[in-house]
Amino acid sequence: MSAVAGTLAAALDPVLFARGLGFVAEEWQENLLRTQAEQVLVVAARQVGKSSTVALKALHVATYEPGSLCLIFSPRQRQSDELLRKVRTYYRALTGHAGRPVRNDDVPVKNNESELELTNGSRIVSLPGSESGVRSFSAARLLILDEASRASDDLLAAVVPMVATGGQFMMMSTPWGRRGFFYELAELDQTDAWERHRTTVYESARWPEARRARVRASIGSFAWSSDYECVFGDTTSQLFSTEMVDRAFTSDVLPLEIP
Ligand SMILES: Nc1ncnc2c1ncn2[C@@H]1O[C@H](COP(=O)(O)OP(=O)(O)OP(=O)(O)O)[C@@H](O)[C@H]1O
Ligand SMILES: [Mg+2]
Numbered sequence: 001m002s003a004v005a006g007t008l009a010a011a012l013d014p015v016l017f018a019r020g021l022g023f024v025a026e027e028w029q030e031n032l033l034r035t036q037a038e039q040v041l042v043v044a045a046r047q048v049g050k051s052s053t054v055a056l057k058a059l060h061v062a063t064y065e066p067g068s069l070c071l072i073f074s075p076r077q078r079q080s081d082e083l084l085r086k087v088r089t090y091y092r093a094l095t096g097h098a099g100r101p102v103r104n105d106d107v108p109v110k111n112n113e114s115e116l117e118l119t120n121g122s123r124i125v126s127l128p129g130s131e132s133g134v135r136s137f138s139a140a141r142l143l144i145l146d147e148a149s150r151a152s153d154d155l156l157a158a159v160v161p162m163v164a165t166g167g168q169f170m171m172m173s174t175p176w177g178r179r180g181f182f183y184e185l186a187e188l189d190q191t192d193a194w195e196r197h198r199t200t201v202y203e204s205a206r207w208p209e210a211r212r213a214r215v216r217a218s219i220g221s222f223a224w225s226s227d228y229e230c231v232f233g234d235t236t237s238q239l240f241s242t243e244m245v246d247r248a249f250t251s252d253v254l255p256l257e258i259p
Contacts, residue, residue, distance in 0.1 A: 011063075021093045022093060025053065028203065029049060032053050032054070033056060037194075039168075039193055041148075042197040044173075044230065048206055051083050052086055063118070065122065069122070072126040074148075075129035134158055139164040142167060143169045149182040149183065200229050
């Protein structure tokens with residue numbers, strides 16, 4: 001393939017773009033890279049490549065959609081910065097890439113812990129998990145909420161309006177018990193408002209049997225089923241199991257009339 005054809009192919013297909021940067025996506029990662037759905041929810045195991053995949057997606061958007069804004073949220077600024085660091089690593093590979101859309105002398109306009117601004121005007125910004133101080137952003141082409149099961153309802157409420165019309169909202173996480181919006185959207189919501197993806201440890205090429213066995217032997221069964229098998233279980237900090245709480249409610253008893 002000629003350099004021009006290669007660049008065009010990478011522009012049209014984020015999977016080829018990622019491959020050009022040395023990242024050969026697994027099937028579930030291809031689906032995430034290619035999806036155009038407006039709302040995407042990913043339940044996936046630890047260390048399967050959730051953050052790397054969305055980092056590449058953000059870089060693809062920033063590179064080929066001049067002036068676009070990608071926002072990265074997670075419960076802590078440090079985690080958001082970490083995801084931005086992955087973007088930056090791939091960006092460096094991009095500038096040295098044969099069919100690159102970025103010239104060799106093309107240095108980013110801004111390149112710090114929490115922001116990467118390209119010469120085409122696109123910005124990728126990493127943000128903290130507290131809703132105060134993040135309200136100044138709007139019209140994001142791509143909004144990422146990483147480690148979403150641990151994010152607060154307040155954060156969700158603050159970020160939802162920041163997604164541009166026609167933009168994409170992607171949230172990803174391991175489960176963290178039967179609580180919070182991530183659990184509700186992943187397990188209880190019956191609508192098709194969210195495109196749902198799920199990758200357990202058994203479906204990931206990063207986790208061959210020997211590696212699974214090593215980790216399985218060193219952690220408790222709750223952590224294993226939650227973090228690796230993607231089960232939304234009752235958390236150890238819950239005094240009563242969700243099942244017990246559900247059983248305590250009955251429609252057979254009428255509420256007391258207080259005179
Ligand atoms: N398709 C792939 N090819 C090569 N390496 C990959 C691929 N997918 C993921 N990795 C590698 O797997 C490791 C974990 O990736 P990443 O941090 O993105 O996973 P994660 O699911 O976000 O992890 P965590 O649960 O810790 O947040 C990284 O070293 C990343 O480079
Ligand atoms: Mg991650």
